[in-house]
Amino acid sequence: QILYLKPPWTLANLLKCYKKHWMAVFGYVVPRSLLSTIECLSKHLYADKPFDSSTVRILLQESKKLLHAFSCRSDYNGVLPQAYTEVTKLCETLGEVRAALVEQDLSEDIMVLSENAACEKMEAMVPSLQSTEEKELHPSFHVAQENRHQEIWSVLEGVWNTMNLYSVELFQKLDPSAATMAAKASFEEAFLGLQKLLAAVKDIREGIGR
Numbered sequence: 001q002i003l004y005l006k007p008p009w010t011l012a013n014l015l016k017c018y019k020k021h022w023m024a025v026f027g028y029v030v031p032r033s034l035l036s037t038i039e040c041l042s043k044h045l046y047a048d049k050p051f052d053s054s055t056v057r058i059l060l061q062e063s064k065k066l067l068h069a070f071s072c073r074s075d076y077n078g079v080l081p082q083a084y085t086e087v088t089k090l091c092e093t094l095g096e097v098r099a100a101l102v103e104q105d106l107s108e109d110i111m112v113l114s115e116n117a118a119c120e121k122m123e124a125m126v127p128s129l130q131s132t133e134e135k136e137l138h139p140s141f142h143v144a145q146e147n148r149h150q151e152i153w154s155v156l157e158g159v160w161n162t163m164n165l166y167s168v169e170l171f172q173k174l175d176p177s178a179a180t181m182a183a184k185a186s187f188e189e190a191f192l193g194l195q196k197l198l199a200a201v202k203d204i205r206e207g208i209g210r
Helices: 011-020 032-045 053-071 079-124 132-136 138-174 181-185 187-209
Strands: none
Touching: 011 032, 032 053, 053 079, 079 187, 138 187
């Protein structure tokens, strides 16, 4: 009789009920600090804009926290453990997809860089003596070589921009002045990103060496 919104509920209705009755009801069942989780879910799930992978990761983590808190009270006939398991699987899948995309992008950059380095090495091994016919073709060869140099420069610039993006993201996540709950939850992601960056730089150095 006193419910803010009566059933049947949509997810949006439930989140509104949580916020409306948090202090009087739900705050006595789970930690009251989890109100920030409810507000986070409500803010992002019904925002009129597409999600990026970082937002999805935060929403999944916040959902896990909420499910875990309520599971300490009851398993609700097995519903909560099942939901928690499914959300955990989604987190793992998202992590695998993001890691695969990053690895693919870096591998493509390194592959192109290595191929161009091999081309440059082969050109250096060409004998200096050329036939008259080859000398006549020299201007076009010079143009092709210049284009190749521009291509290599473009690849290096792409790698540099990728490294800068990694660095910006890492510093944002590790900035003490932005120590919000979402930022703390992303510390592991920042650490894994740093490991991938170190591995990528090592591969780039080896490719240039070859």
